[in-house]
Each structure stands twice: as structure tokens, then as C-alpha cells.
Amino acid sequence: MNRYTIANIPGDGTGREVLPAGVQVLSAVAQRCGFALEFRDFDWSCETYLATGKMMPDDGLTRLADHDAIFLDAVGYPGVPDHVSLWGLLLPIRREFDQYVNLRPVRLLPGIRSPLREKSTGDIDFWVVRENSEGEYSQIGGRTGTGEDEIVIQQAVFTRRGTDRILRYAFDFARKLGRPHVTSATKSNGLYHSMPFWDERFAAIGAEYPGIATDQYHIDILAARFVMSPERFDVVVGSNLFGDILSDLGPGVTGTIAVAPSANLNPSRRYPSMFEPVHGSAPDIAGQGIANPIGQIWSGAMMLDHLGEAEAAAMVLAAIEAVLRDPQAVLTPDLGGNGSTAVLTRQILEKLQGR
């Protein structure tokens, strides 16, 4: 029997409510499909920071390293500056474990209303492949000068290795999906050094995949096209920042911010990959038991897929879709219902059991 150890990091806010829902659903599907999941809890969060001055212990990364995957909810809490909490936990995990791919589906699900006119289930269905380890997200830079004369430098670093591997991932992924079309997000008209380089590498790597069509748009007009013609995309690849923007905008366009999942992948499998919903820690509704667990559960499905349990992954996604398609379903308030996290989770478990 295959056995996987998973490091759970519920993080802050609603994370403590939806992560257990994910664990419940994954455990159920593991039992049905005949593999074992062993979850270990890591209570690292902004609370940890307020108590200890650190988001995680000094040997935190080492302690995570011998897991097969990391299952995270969200980090962030009022009172702890975001750049402290993120650069103290999420971003070091992405970097240390070389999770250089951030993969997010943009999919209009059954039962969910897109804010766009005349779009229905199936009309919008593509993937954003985001560079997740370098680029604009950087701690290089700083401040100089004082008062009125202060200036701040923020440096982005693009390596050829880092750029090529994310572009190759996007092309390979498009091929695997059977949707041979990759769109690149650029801004080579404004960002003088980084983006012309990105375009050059996109052209070079694209040439290695003659069967795959390519196009590219500047990020400003690309964002507009996500709204005007989202049905045109198959796989969209972008830098760390552009991918970040597009992979929130996409779920915005499909009405699914609260349910969208994401995978931070180390495709070599040398280090654990990490799975987390797109939404944040939602401090405004924390503690009420009404947070939508679907983003967490769907992220769990992506985790199973990555671990090689594709069938189980598909079953979880099918169960989510079956609930959303069911007119009798009791959904959470963000989807217009009056159900709790527990009630929505129970319905997903029931669909999983074929009830």
C-alpha cells in the first residue's frame, strides 16, 4: 500500500477551519482507493511570530523536508506586516524546496456564476503557469537617503535557467493536456531588461516545440483580454508577479476566488511540493465556521495528482463538481448559501461515497 506523509500548515484565520475539511476528504478518498495518508501538523503562523519573533523555528525547513508534500492554508493576520509573514514562511518554502512552478486552473465550474455575461460552465477553462522562485519577488534592494531624499531600490532577478525551466514546463504541460497553445505574459515595452529577455527565451523554447502554437501579450492588454475573451486561452505562462496577478484575475473572472486551488510544484520531486488555496486567511470571517472549504479540498486533489494518485484526484474533483451541480446543495455564504464549512464538507464526502 502506498503511504504518503503530509505536512499540514493551517496558518492563520480561516485556515484552521478549512484545512481539517481538506484532511477529512483526502482521508476518505485514500481509504476508498487503497493508499495511506499520514498527516502531521505544524502550527506555524502569525501567532507563532507574535510569540517568538519567527514565523517558523530555525530548523523549520529541515523538518518539512522529509514529507511527501505540504498542505497549507493561508498565512497572514492583521498586526503582522505581510512582507514579514510571507517572507518568513511561504516564500522560503517555495524557494528552499525549489517549487518553481505555481500552477492554477482557471475554470468556470458548474453552479458558479461568472461575473461575465453569456459565459457558462466549460466556456472558460485554462491554466496559469507561474514562475514561482525568482523574478520580481526579491529581497535584493533597500533604502537610501533620508526624509525627502529617500530612494528605494527593488531589484528583480531573472536567470536563464529559471526562465527556461518554467517556459519548458508550460510547453510540456500544454502538450500533456492535449491543448497545444501557450500564451506568454510580457511587458517588454516598459521593463527594459527583464522582459525583452523573457520574450527571447519564450521564442527560443517555443522553437523546441514546433507542434505548439504561441502568442504573447503585454500584461496590461492581457489582463483586459482575460475579461474580454477568456475562452481563447489554453496555457498562460508568466513571471512571478505577472503570474500572480493573472492567477487571481482568472478566478475573479470565473467567480471562483473562494474555491480556486493552487500547486507550488518541484517537478523533479527532489523536494516536497506545496498545495494551498488561492484565497487568503480571511480574518473578517475567521472563527465563524462558514469559510468555503472547496479551495482547500481542490488543492488536496492537485496534491493527490502530484503524488501519483490521479484516480483519487479525479474523484475528489468530481465530488466537488457534483455538489456544485446539485440544486439541493447547501453552500457557504460566499456562494450565496447559508451552510457552514462542516455542512459543505459533509456533502462533498457524501458525493465521494456515491450518495
Place this chain on the structure above:
Amino acid sequence: MNRYTIANIPGDGTGREVLPAGVQVLSAVAQRCGFALEFRDFDWSCETYLATGKMMPDDGLTRLADHDAIFLDAVGYPGVPDHVSLWGLLLPIRREFDQYVNLRPVRLLPGIRSPLREKSTGDIDFWVVRENSEGEYSQIGGRTGTGEDEIVIQQAVFTRRGTDRILRYAFDFARKLGRPHVTSATKSNGLYHSMPFWDERFAAIGAEYPGIATDQYHIDILAARFVMSPERFDVVVGSNLFGDILSDLGPGVTGTIAVAPSANLNPSRRYPSMFEPVHGSAPDIAGQGIANPIGQIWSGAMMLDHLGEAEAAAMVLAAIEAVLRDPQAVLTPDLGGNGSTAVLTRQILEKLQGR
């Protein structure tokens, strides 16, 4: 009689078709309102570049300097890399003339269908105030290493002076509009140096305007909110890159990319300001006489407003809206009609004359 000299730069592609339409309408309104506009043409473009290796002559900026305003269409043509054409003309003009504000309305116009459900004229109506002179758009950086080991550095520079003045502009503008609410675009959770600084200055300048409400969102979720709840915004202020993205996304959400205007302002009036449509040079439809002139004409209205001819500016905008509201109007193909640039311009002229 007030007299203004305007430097026309039609640029590339459809620019040569829509800029004259703008001149026609502005001349007509000037005559009606009793002021004079003297237009001088500067034929600087990618063609210039291909012939001379320069987008404009060495004394180009000096030649523009003694005009009251610059009326530009769009620069960019296949065969000339974007970063060459833009850094050879548009961006130096913005910087030399210290046009540190890029101002763009996001407005759902009559007769134009938003891609969003259930939104109609008036529901979406806000402004994006973009920093236009520094930040992420920078030529500082470069490449080092060769082959597989190449790395590329792209540096963003935020000055306190530059940041404070754009934030103050946004607050003053919100006050002038009578809509006391400013939203800041940030990404202080990922961009370690620049955006925490931006947030700090936003808080500091905001404190100078106690009557104005503030909020801030990370750019990823803010982009999603442009789609999910665009009616919530009044004035949105962002850095050069974030403002760029938001001010294309906004017109995307209101279905008006082809008609949206923009102003590059030097509020001190020490140097000429520049007015240009949001859309590009549209090489795919150039030469057919079917480009939509509204973005250019509306940009002209913003120019008149800046020159102090507020009444004339309002008349031009009213004429545009009257045509769009008229069910008999013959529009250009981008708006679903079969009219030409000339035909649409003529109708605007007629509305201006009260016919």
C-alpha cells in the same frame, strides 16, 4: 482670444487615421467656444526609426518643449522592437517633461456593452491615477553571464518625492471630484522593498487628508475586484506598472479599450502635457479607414480640460456620448457597426453643432 499650440504626433499604424479626426473635432469646438488651436505636425514614428535609426531627432524634445500640449496617437510597428520604439519616444517625453501623472477614466459609456453582467451606464465610473515617471519602468539593470549562466537584472526605483507627489495628486483629485475615497494598489507581501515603502507613504499622505477614506489591496486581488465589484471604486492610485495594468483592465471591464483616453500630465504646467488614446497602433487594421477615433477625440477633450477650456472639453465629451446614445448612429466595426473613421467623426461633429 486664447491661443494654444499643439504638437501632433500621429505615430504609427492607425494613428495617422485617427489623429486627424481628433484635430477636426477640436478645431470645431475651438471655433464655437472662441479660442484658437494651432497644430504642428511631427512625423516621428517607427518609420523614422527604420530610416534614421532614431525615433525622433536629437533635438526632438527641445522642439516639443515650447508647445502648450502634445497630442499623440500611438507608437509601435511590427519590425521595430517595442522597447526600442517606446524608450525612443513615448517614455522620454513622459520623463523629460515630468509628466508624472497618467490619468485615465474607467467609465461605462452609454451604448457600450460591458462584458460584465448587469452593469449599465453609470454603474462603473472611476479614475485610475498612475505614477508615470519612475518605479518599475527603468533602464537600470542589464545582463551578465553567458549561455546557461546568464542572469538579468531589472531594477525599479521609487523616490520619496516621486511617490509622495503622485499620492498627493490622487488625494487632491478625489477631493476635486467630490468623491473622497482613494484606493491604493500594492504588493507589499511579495515586493519586499518598494511596496512596503509605497504603503508607508500612502498612509503618511493619507493622514494629510482626513476627510478622504482610504483602502488598499494587493494588485492580484485588486485586479480580481475590478471584475467582481468595479462599482466600489472612486480613485485608484498605483505605481507605474500597476497603474498601467489597471488602466487597461478597467477599460476592458467597461468594454471600452478602443475608446478610452489618457492624459500624461505635468501638473505644474512647466512643461507640456501629452494626451493619447489607451489603444495601440493596431497594425492589423491600419490603412482601412475603420479605426475608432473616439479614444483620440476623448483624449483631446482631456487636453482641452488641462488647457483650461473646461467648457469645450465637456462639449466634446457630451457629443461623443450623444452619438453613442443615438440608436441611429453608425459606429465603427469594433463597436459592432459598419461605419468608417470619417463617418463616426462626422456624427460627433454634428452633435457638437447641436444637430
